[in-house]
Amino acid sequence: MKLAERCPWLTSASRTERFLVAVSGGADSLALLHLLVAEGFQDLVVCHLDHGLRGAESLGDAEFVQQLATRLGLICELGRADVLAEMAKSSESLETAARRARHEFFAECAGKFSCKRVLLAHHADDQAETVLWNLLRGSYGLKGMREVQRGVMDLELIRPLLTVRRAELVAYLTSHGHAWREDASNAQPIAIRNRLRHEALPLLAEISGRDVTLALNRGAELTQERTELEAWALEQAKVRDPQGRLHLPVLRTLPVVLQRVALREFLREHGILAVDRDLLERGLALMDLKGPVVVNLPGGGRLRRSEQRLWLEC
Amino acid sequence: MKLAERCPWLTSASRTERFLVAVSGGADSLALLHLLVAEGFQDLVVCHLDHGLRGAESLGDAEFVQQLATRLGLICELGRADVLAEMAKSSESLETAARRARHEFFAECAGKFSCKRVLLAHHADDQAETVLWNLLRGSYGLKGMREVQRGVMDLELIRPLLTVRRAELVAYLTSHGHAWREDASNAQPIAIRNRLRHEALPLLAEISGRDVTLALNRGAELTQERTELEAWALEQAKVRDPQGRLHLPVLRTLPVVLQRVALREFLREHGILAVDRDLLERGLALMDLKGPVVVNLPGGGRLRRSEQRLWLEC
Numbered sequence: 001m002k003l004a005e006r007c008p009w010l011t012s013a014s015r016t017e018r019f020l021v022a023v024s025g026g027a028d029s030l031a032l033l034h035l036l037v038a039e040g041f042q043d044l045v046v047c048h049l050d051h052g053l054r055g056a057e058s059l060g061d062a063e064f065v066q067q068l069a070t071r072l073g074l075i076c077e078l079g080r081a082d083v084l085a086e087m088a089k090s091s092e093s094l095e096t097a098a099r100r101a102r103h104e105f106f107a108e109c110a111g112k113f114s115c116k117r118v119l120l121a122h123h124a125d126d127q128a129e130t131v132l133w134n135l136l137r138g139s140y141g142l143k144g145m146r147e148v149q150r151g152v153m154d155l156e157l158i159r160p161l162l163t164v165r166r167a168e169l170v171a172y173l174t175s176h177g178h179a180w181r182e183d184a185s186n187a188q189p190i191a192i193r194n195r196l197r198h199e200a201l202p203l204l205a206e207i208s209g210r211d212v213t214l215a216l217n218r219g220a221e222l223t224q225e226r227t228e229l230e231a232w233a234l235e236q237a238k239v240r241d242p243q244g245r246l247h248l249p250v251l252r253t254l255p256v257v258l259q260r261v262a263l264r265e266f267l268r269e270h271g272i273l274a275v276d277r278d279l280l281e282r283g284l285a286l287m288d289l290k291g292p293v294v295v296n297l298p299g300g301g302r303l304r305r306s307e308q309r310l311w312l313e314c
Numbered sequence: 315m316k317l318a319e320r321c322p323w324l325t326s327a328s329r330t331e332r333f334l335v336a337v338s339g340g341a342d343s344l345a346l347l348h349l350l351v352a353e354g355f356q357d358l359v360v361c362h363l364d365h366g367l368r369g370a371e372s373l374g375d376a377e378f379v380q381q382l383a384t385r386l387g388l389i390c391e392l393g394r395a396d397v398l399a400e401m402a403k404s405s406e407s408l409e410t411a412a413r414r415a416r417h418e419f420f421a422e423c424a425g426k427f428s429c430k431r432v433l434l435a436h437h438a439d440d441q442a443e444t445v446l447w448n449l450l451r452g453s454y455g456l457k458g459m460r461e462v463q464r465g466v467m468d469l470e471l472i473r474p475l476l477t478v479r480r481a482e483l484v485a486y487l488t489s490h491g492h493a494w495r496e497d498a499s500n501a502q503p504i505a506i507r508n509r510l511r512h513e514a515l516p517l518l519a520e521i522s523g524r525d526v527t528l529a530l531n532r533g534a535e536l537t538q539e540r541t542e543l544e545a546w547a548l549e550q551a552k553v554r555d556p557q558g559r560l561h562l563p564v565l566r567t568l569p570v571v572l573q574r575v576a577l578r579e580f581l582r583e584h585g586i587l588a589v590d591r592d593l594l595e596r597g598l599a600l601m602d603l604k605g606p607v608v609v610n611l612p613g614g615g616r617l618r619r620s621e622q623r624l625w626l627e628c
Contacts (some may be wrong), residue, residue, distance in 0.1 A: 136522035138529050141456055141536040195521045203517060207509045208450035215452050222455040225571040226540050229547055232569050235548045252610075255546050257539040 003172055004039050009147055009160045018043040018115040019158075020106060025061040025181035028121035030068075031169035032161055034178050036119070037072055045113045046076040049105045049140030051098055054183070061181050069115075077112070079105040095193070107153040118151075125166040128216040129196045164212070214250045229253045230261045237262065246310040248287055259284050263310075267297070270312050274298050286310055318353050319487055323461055323474045332357040332429040333472075334420060337383075339375040339495035342435035345483035346475055348492050349398045351386055351434070359427050359613070360390040365397045365412055368497070375495050385614040409507070421467040432465075436473045438544070440478040442530040443510045458534030479527070506572075544575045551576060560624040562601055573598050577624075584626050588612050600624055 004010050013019075014090045021036065023029040023046050036044055046069040050058045062078050069076035078276040081101035087094055101128055127144045134143040144162075161169065173180055205212045237254055239262045240273040243245045246252045251259055260280045267275050267283075286305040294313075295303045318324050329334075335350065337343040337360050350358055362407050364372045367462040376392050383390035395415035401408055424430045441458045448457040458476075465471045475483065485496055499625055520524045551568055553576045555561045565573055574594045581597075596609045600619040608627075609617045616627040 093338060133522070135456075135520055135533060136524055136529055138524065138532070141533045186438055192521060200514075200521055202520055204450055204514055207506060207514055208447070210450055210452065212450055215450055218452070219455045222540075226536075226543070227572075228569055228571045229540070229575075231542055233543060233547045233550070236547070255542055257542045258546060259545075260539075303569060 003164060003168060004035060006163050007160045008163070009158060010035070010039060015040045016042055016112065018045065020045045020047050020109050020113065020115055020118045022102070022106065022118055022120050023048050023065050025065045026183070027170050027173055027180045028123060028161070028166065030178060030180040031171065031172050032119060032121040033068075035172065044074050045109065045115065046074050047079070047106060047109045047118070048076065049079045049081060049102055051081055051101060053083060057183065064181050075113070077109050079108065081105065096180065103152055103155065106155055111154060116154055117158055120157055120159050123159055123161045123164050123166050123169060124217050125213055126222060127162055128201065128213040129193055131216040131220045132196055132200065142216065142219030142223045144217070144223070158162065233258055234261055234265060241309060248305070248308045252287055270301070271313070272297055272299060272301065275294045283310070316426060317478060317482060320477050320526070321474045322477070323472060324349070324353060329354045330356055332359065332427065334359045334361050334423050334427065334429055334432045334614055336416070336420065336432055336434050337362050337379050339379045340497070341484050341487055342437060342475070342480065343492045344492060344494040346433060346435040347382075348490065349486065358388050359423065359429065360388050361393070361420065361423045361432070362390065363393045363395060365395055365415060367397055368575050371497065380496050389427070391423050393422065395419065417469065420469055424469060428522055430468055431470045431472055434471055434473050435475055435477050437475045437483060438531050439481050439527055441476055441516065442527040443507055445530040445534045446510055446514065447506065456468055456530065456533030456537045458531070458537070476599060548579060549571055555623060562622040562624065566601055580624070584615070586611055586615065587614060597624070
């Protein structure tokens, strides 16, 4: 099957609408750009951010991307950030500061070119690293990047290559005679990710003798499916009253796992995102009419039981 | 909190019923045995299998376990297997052959002592290895061992310590002055597991700076919850007709994720366990009245559409 046919978003997207494309100059983003052009996308804006981390090499990257865009007849927008300085100011990690700088740059481009949709070159190997990292970090299970994601500042982040392996992208470039800048995609050095990529994933693959990247990608799909299942189950459960409060006589009839989902989504809708297992347990304990009637929430609000309902007191 | 209070099965189990306890002589199983005795379990049968893998050391293990059982006033059943010979005969892996030998031994004990319930000393660190191994092997997501599991030959395998860390068990033994046989629990040498334990998990912990064992255990809980959620959703969906066939007009109204669950459970009930994503896709394609009416199943059966139903033709 052709590369593009394995990318759900690519096959169905409009060829005439405008899209921003994030292009570092490395193999991944160049494969994305060339694939889009080959697939007939007509109104692409090439967006390149120099993170200020690679010195003179950065200038070469920018020049390379600019020249390619010109050759392809595309608009090219170059930006520059001083990620190290931002990092020092904000005490963020390098990864977080770099991501914020990119998203701020995309937001600028979005305003300038009246287009909020940004195409990113994340692929299945990136996805495997993300899934593993989320797993190691804690309570997410196997959570990956979404193909289409609402980003900050109203951006829509789109990852058409999420089903494609890194090696396939390099093979695509090579077989079509396209050049790329070898280190440009590593212009955002991320220590932990690099160790996952170069140490952890190869060790796991060697021990198991399996394609670990595939297994991690499959795991992220299972998690995505779980989210869909939860949404459907919650809809069936009809646990809200007309005022949107949690209706205890219904909540009590649900299995515990769905009670947790119902409370978690209720809190999330009210802007309370830091919901851990302990908070859910204490919240659900409010179902007991002989127990406490109030639970304090992070951020100062309170979850209160009255008249067989749970509702939020701000 | 006391160790025993953190073990859901332990807190609620009957103290007077008979249980078989698998005791290798290593720290994990000795901690289990001593904990059970301390918690007042009165009718325990200590079951010890010599796998025939540790030569003279094995005799020492068996003797140690026997003497302890006598001191505790418990019945002790010793068994012996030649796992290497079994392995050669069956071309199973060492892990599989060893597990089969243990389960056959438990089944013998079950007959002899009229008790099908076997207590095993698997703990949270074992669980983390299992979860990681299942993840690496492929399509399971984060799947761990169950606290209570129906085993082969009608055995009920019970793992009371699944929430407890290995270090806590060692600390328990030490603080109560109980001895154990240092290498006895490694009497079942399992190459991949050992590499996960001694190489992969420490590397992942070092890279992430997190408690990876906790994260993997949490992941297994999420998967368990998903299973519960699927069961509830399937019950709500009412997708079977009175004859137990899949009713297409209902199946079509469900989200794809639940259609997959419905078909997978339908096939599973009919003994078809090797159900991969591809088979599910082809099976669900039968919903299309303009498409094929039959899908061949592993094992020779066929899934057929007729009169807006899917059913199994053997």
